[in-house]
Amino acid sequence: MATKSANLYVRIEPEVKEKAESILSALGIPASSAINMFYKQIILQRGLPFEVKIPSARPVDISTLSGVEFNEELEKGYADMHDRRTKNAKKAFADIRKDYGL
Structure with missing residues (x-):
């Protein structure tokens, strides 16, 4: 396992951070591990590991x-x-x- 010695500093919306960390906590995953997993998926997928697009249609109200x-x-x-x-x-x-x- 590689030594974890690089730091990452990011600015995100406080409520996004709070909601995400609450979910990660319920899963028993520290935020740093989740970010590490995300970066590894970027490497494996050679891009974002999910689709980024504006939905073409919204459900009808x-x-x-x-x-x-x-x-x-x-x-x-x-x-x-x-x-x-x-x-x-x-x-x-x-x-x-x-x-x-x-």
Whole structure:
């Protein structure tokens, strides 16, 4: 194992640091180990180990739709189901959590 002797100084938003460290603590992972893992993944992936992009679409907020718009959305969903452009619920919810940081 290599000696850990390099220092890294970063400035981040306090609430981001607090939330991340709370999750890491629950996992039993010190922040320094998590950052080391992140850097190793950057090396292995030869880039960021996750996709960085602006989501192309947001989920529809049905509370803002008129009756006609709501029915149009239902029709779109029915057409997707009919044309087999669907995924199972477990995968859909995992994607939503990933895409929206939930």
